[in-house]
Amino acid sequence: MLCHDSPRTFPPSGSGYSDEERRGWSLFDWENLGVAVSNSYGNVDKDGRKVILTGATGFAKPGEILAIMGPSGCGKSTLLDALAGRLASNARHTGRVLINGRKTRPTYGTMAYMTQEQALTWTLTVKETVYYSAELQLPKLMSKSEKRERADRIIREMGLQDALNTKIGGWGTKGLSGGQKQRLSICLQLLTHPKFLLLDEPTSGLDSAASYHVMNQIAKLTRQYNMTVLAAIHQPSSQVFGLFDNLCLLSSGKTIYFGPTHAANQFFVVNGFPCPSLQSPAEHYLITINTDFDEGLVNGKTCDEKAIELLSESYKSSEIYVGVQHEISVICQQDGDPFVKKGSMQASSITQCLVLVERSFINMYRDIGYYWLRLGIYIALGFAVGTVFSNIGYGFGSLHARISMLMFVSCFLTILAIGGFPSFVEEMKVFQWERLNGHYGVGSFVISHAMSSMPYLLLISLIPGVIAYSLVGLQREPEKFIYFALVLFTSMILVECLMIIVATIVPNLLMGIISGAGTQGLMILSAGFFQLPNDLPNVFWRYPMYYISFHRYALQGLYKNEFEGLKFPEYLGGPPTMDAEMILKDVLQIEMGYSKWTDLGILLGMVFVYRAILFGTIKITEWLKPIIRAFQLSCMSGN
Ligand SMILES: Nc1ncnc2c1ncn2[C@@H]1O[C@H](COP(=O)(O)OP(=O)(O)OP(=O)(O)O)[C@@H](O)[C@H]1O
Numbered sequence: 001m002l003c004h005d006s007p008r009t010f011p012p013s014g015s016g017y018s019d020e021e022r023r024g025w026s027l028f029d030w031e032n033l034g035v036a037v038s039n040s041y042g043n044v045d046k047d048g049r050k051v052i053l054t055g056a057t058g059f060a061k062p063g064e065i066l067a068i069m070g071p072s073g074c075g076k077s078t079l080l081d082a083l084a085g086r087l088a089s090n091a092r093h094t095g096r097v098l099i100n101g102r103k104t105r106p107t108y109g110t111m112a113y114m115t116q117e118q119a120l121t122w123t124l125t126v127k128e129t130v131y132y133s134a135e136l137q138l139p140k141l142m143s144k145s146e147k148r149e150r151a152d153r154i155i156r157e158m159g160l161q162d163a164l165n166t167k168i169g170g171w172g173t174k175g176l177s178g179g180q181k182q183r184l185s186i187c188l189q190l191l192t193h194p195k196f197l198l199l200d201e202p203t204s205g206l207d208s209a210a211s212y213h214v215m216n217q218i219a220k221l222t223r224q225y226n227m228t229v230l231a232a233i234h235q236p237s238s239q240v241f242g243l244f245d246n247l248c249l250l251s252s253g254k255t256i257y258f259g260p261t262h263a264a265n266q267f268f269v270v271n272g273f274p275c276p277s278l279q280s281p282a283e284h285y286l287i288t289i290n291t292d293f294d295e296g297l298v299n300g301k302t303c304d305e306k307a308i309e310l311l312s313e314s315y316k317s318s319e320i321y322v323g324v325q326h327e328i329s330v331i332c333q334q335d336g337d338p339f340v341k342k343g344s345m346q347a348s349s350i351t352q353c354l355v356l357v358e359r360s361f362i363n364m365y366r367d368i369g370y371y372w373l374r375l376g377i378y379i380a381l382g383f384a385v386g387t388v389f390s391n392i393g394y395g396f397g398s399l400h401a402r403i404s405m406l407m408f409v410s411c412f413l414t415i416l417a418i419g420g421f422p423s424f425v426e427e428m429k430v431f432q433w434e435r436l437n438g439h440y441g442v443g444s445f446v447i448s449h450a451m452s453s454m455p456y457l458l459l460i461s462l463i464p465g466v467i468a469y470s471l472v473g474l475q476r477e478p479e480k481f482i483y484f485a486l487v488l489f490t491s492m493i494l495v496e497c498l499m500i501i502v503a504t505i506v507p508n509l510l511m512g513i514i515s516g517a518g519t520q521g522l523m524i525l526s527a528g529f530f531q532l533p534n535d536l537p538n539v540f541w542r543y544p545m546y547y548i549s550f551h552r553y554a555l556q557g558l559y560k561n562e563f564e565g566l567k568f569p570e571y572l573g574g575p576p577t578m579d580a581e582m583i584l585k586d587v588l589q590i591e592m593g594y595s596k597w598t599d600l601g602i603l604l605g606m607v608f609v610y611r612a613i614l615f616g617t618i619k620i621t622e623w624l625k626p627i628i629r630a631f632q633l634s635c636m637s638g639n
Pocket of ligand 1: 037038052070071072073074075076077078079088089090091232
């Protein structure tokens with residue numbers, strides 16, 4: 001069996017750590033950790049709970065790699081999630097998790113965690129992705145060239161230099177392979193040399209040579225920067241296995257072995273499962289503890305639940321387990337450094353905003369579904385509106401046509417923002433992943449997204465606006481057209497923000513599209529067109545919907561803009577006796593106590609309010625999640 005070059009003493013010699021050793025500590029320990037989920041199917045107990053992990057005890061130390069291994073579904077990811085404080089909402093954990101000997105709940109940005117699901121901006125190249133991430137994550141005192149140097153080095157170390165200018169790919173565009181994406185995700189996590197690095201299957205999708213190179217680089221950085229690394233790993237080769245300091249073997253949620261990698265072989269020998277001479281130890285352990293298949297035969301012994309039970313009991317009565325407990329008790333007696341966020345070590349908020357604006361702008365430019373597709377549809381609709389209402393004129397019939405045309409433009413064009421929803425969801429996924437890993441703050445995201453989308457929103461409101469306005473023949477004064485375009489532009493900004501708020505609350509694509517369309521439908525219904533304002537039922541529709549629907553201000557502004565100054569001939573042709581302002585007030589029940597500019601002002605004010613709501617929604621969601629979880633857990637334990 002291949003072992004690490006310099007095996008560490010285990011249990012530790014002496015009873016404590018020196019001050020030098022404790023400086024910059026990053027120490028994990030967990031005792032009797034159990035995880036159960038509710039609302040699950042399959043083997044559940046009488047309370048409907050399924051136990052995923054039970055009695056897990058262990059630790060992870062700086063400068064060392066702990067490998068978590070076991071058959072698929074044994075609870076490796078669940079253990080990492082529990083340690084990172086990222087369990088699913090239906091999961092409850094028992095037992096104790098300490099960081100630096102203190103009970104701390106890991107929050108945003110306190111550790112780097114590469115989950116199995118990658119969230120990468122698919123339109124960017126490898127180089128762009130790592131460069132932008134370096135600018136976001138690395139300290140403000142570091143120069144741009146130093147950041148790029150580090151990014152280049154990490155790209156090289158992960159063997160991605162040949163794919164430097166390859167786009168990540170997605171949505172039917174093939175870019176990086178699965179293994180390359182995996183390595184890119186590792187690059188992003190390694191940029192800052194984080195104190196805690198959790199990797200869920202870092203070598204999946206990689207061939208054995210690539211797996212070794214990647215893990216070897218991680219091992220080097222682990223020793224060089226004293227990082228504490230935990231990696232859930234499938235089927236490592238002997239070479240890769242030799243890089244690990246400690247091993248945690250799980251089977252059906254039970255710990256079969258936790259201790260130094262080099263002592264595992266002896267443990268299996270003692271328990272009657274010696275490793276065949278030509279087999280890799282890691283492979284042997286995994287075959288031995290896999291109970292998923294009937295034919296599991298190792299050295300003539302069938303590996304069933306009983307064998308697992310035997311190994312688990314044997315481990316609990318072994319000296320190795322005593323050693324683990326001793327190590328944990330030593331750790332707990334130490335007064336470790338408090339666990340701090342890395343915020344102070346990052347780029348300034350202004351730099352983060354500028355980098356995010358640039359990155360988001362490029363993504364919007366390259367993702368056809370973000371704006372370009374909509375622009376095409378808007379142009380087509382601009383022509384459609386222009387031809388249906390062409391040369392509207394000033395006859396009595398034009399009164400109704402004007403009202404309908406303005407209604408269609410202000411409501412239907414904005415409702416098409418739903419078309420960009422898939423892109424919003426993708427962007428939110430990246431944001432949420434980067435946020436969890438503490439790459440930047442919520443404020444930087446909200447401001448940068450608003451700024452990067454402005455040019456595109458101006459484009460998609462102006463071009464179809466010009467087409468529809470000129471073909472229909474609305475009032476010719478430039479001031480009237482500018483107002484028309486400004487209302488369209490502001491409405492686009494608002495609807496865009498509304499959809500991102502929906503994507504924050506409902507990140508599921510289909511549910512988000514339905515929720516977004518439903519919300520807009522309610523706003524349009526209460527805008528005062530389909531039912532006149534005074535006829536809207538007071539409860540809900542008038543108060544508050546009529547007052548919070550931005551479509552109402554857009555519609556009123558557009559009506560005032562178009563009708564003010566016009567006179568219509570009476571039906572059957574006669575002298576111009578119908579004053580348009582009278583029509584606005586008496587027929588359309590428009591509030592004439594203030595000018596159209598006030599309507600536009602309200603819309604602009606709403607832009608800030610909506611962005612503040614987006615900021616608040618993200619913050620509240622982050623704040624509420626642990627509270628809801630705690631409430632769910634107390635309900636579960638009350639069962
Ligand atoms: N939130 C959850 N709700 C219901 N079941 C869950 C939940 N989380 C995990 N499980 C179940 O717990 C078991 C362990 O899952 P986990 O993802 O930890 O396994 P794993 O060892 O990481 O597997 P793999 O190696 O295939 O990724 C699986 O059967 C999974 O379906």
